[in-house]
Amino acid sequence: MTGEKRTQVVIVGGGQAGLAAGYHLRRLGVDFVILDAQAEPGGAWQHTWDSLHLFSPAAYSSLPGRLMPPQTGEEYPDAEHVVSYLRDYEKRYELPIQRPVQVKDVDREGERLRVETDSGTWHARAVISATGTWWRPFLPAIPGREKFGGxxxxxxxxxxxxxxxxxxxxxxxxxxxxxxxxxxxxxxxxxxxxxxxxxxxxLADTIDGRALFDAATARRRALDAGRDDAGGVASLGxxxxxxxxxxxxxxxxxxxxxxxxxxxxxxxxxxxxxxxxxxxxxxCTGFRPALSHLAPLGLRGPRGHIPTIGTRAATEPRLHLLGYGDWTGPASATLIGVGRTAREAAREIAMLLR
Known part of the structure; x- marks a missing residue:
């Protein structure tokens, strides 16, 4: 892709959050494109350590519309199995993904948002940022770190x-x-x-991702209803x-x-x-949201987060942020959790386009 193109929605990122958003936009009849910086399907899962396994059985680690098949001999699937599932998912739903495409900047341009990439410019009426956190590892400011010789x-x-x-x-x-x-x-x-x-x-040995998702969801519902914060997942361990x-x-x-x-x-x-x-x-000190491509919009608030109402940027209704953690939806950084917030984002965008 070269030059300039138009679409209704640009999704930035082709990992689990971007695929879930694409699934729901397609069901709503919205025209969109997914721009993925990775050369192959699978998002961050293709870059994890060799022994990594999910916290939940396959059936509880699925994106909307398609159950993850179980992995032979494994109760909790490994990362390679997840990559295979994501590859199959985008093919099954014929999601319009272009890769590798590096999104450099997103900025306003009249009634549309301009998405600058390393292979051209897109003009969209809405953007979903689904870049996650894996690409922005956090290192603490520990004295002497630059002097250590190992x-x-x-x-x-x-x-x-x-x-x-x-x-x-x-x-x-x-x-x-x-x-x-x-x-x-x-x-x-x-x-x-x-x-x-x-x-x-x-956490108790009997607790896996199923219980964590339920706890995160219950916490969000309680907060939305004005009840006391019971702590959600953090209260369990x-x-x-x-x-x-x-x-x-x-x-x-x-x-x-x-x-x-x-x-x-x-x-x-x-x-x-x-x-x-x-x-x-x-x-093993965590990550920060990978949001540098959104810098021209000037939306960042405390701790580098962009204030949101649900998944929608509070001061830019054409931008949604998906899959970055609880601040963009309970358990939205998980395979099973991102589907619900992706559905809500797609519905809001469809209403905006109308």
Whole structure:
């Protein structure tokens, strides 16, 4: 695609959120295009670490209209199975995806929004931003980080424990990625130190993604109804006890250490003056929403978020944000959770176009 083109809606991002939005727009008869920066289908799932599995069975990890088939021999599907499902999904519904297309900027142009890409310009009456967070890893401002002489990687660059054989490794982060990567390393015999800001909180072994989605939905309904905030998923704990995490925990391989205060050239140092040498640090410290393409609109509020009403930008009714987490819909960053908010966004856009 070169030059300039027009459509009713541009969806930026061809991962799970973009596909769910496309499904609902198609059902409503809206003309749209999905612009995906990735060369292949699958969104961020094609870049995760080797051992990653979902928190939920396949039937509870599905996009609208098409149940994810179970994976043979696995109760909780792995990332490769998810990629296959997403590839099949976009083919099944013949979603109009162009890739690889890098969206550079979205800005206003009269009654339309102008979407500048590395292969031309689109003019749309509405835009759905569905770029997620994987592409913007967060690294904390820890003193000495630039002086550390060992290897440093974020969650996005971790693949397998064999890459760290013979090394002393510190994993930083008390959420699901930190626990899963720490367990992955520990079960492979890697010399591991697991560092967390607070003592890790494991959810009950019986809780998986089904219960988490229900808790997130119940919290949103309570807040919308003006009732007290019961805490939702956060009230249950921080870490889903998937099988490898349970095994490492029960074998006493997941002992959490408090966060260090600074890095040195050869290791880390804690507030009490104790120190440890290490060869590598894996930062499982989360992500921020990938929204740089929306900067020309000038919509950012506190913490880098764009204030929204549902999925719609509060001060730009032609823009919807989908799949970034609870601030754009309960559990909207999950496969099962994004469908509901995608439906609501598509309906709002269809009304706007009319």
């Amino acid at each position: 290897k440093q990687v974020h969650t996005v660059a971790y693949q397998r424990p064999q890459d760290f054989q013979g090394r002393r490794v510190i994993v930083v982060g008390g959420g699901n990625s930190g626990a899963q990567i720490a367990a992955d390393l520990a079960l492979d015999g890697i010399d591991l130190t697991w560092v967390t800001q607070r003592p890790p909180r494991f 921080d870490i889903v006890a998937v099988a490898p995490v349970r095994e490492a925990r029960d074998r006493d391989l997941l002992r959490a250490t408090p966060m260090f205060r600074r890095l040195t050239t050869g290791g880390v140092e804690w507030a009490d003056g104790t120190s440890a040498e290490t060869d590598a640090i894996i930062w």
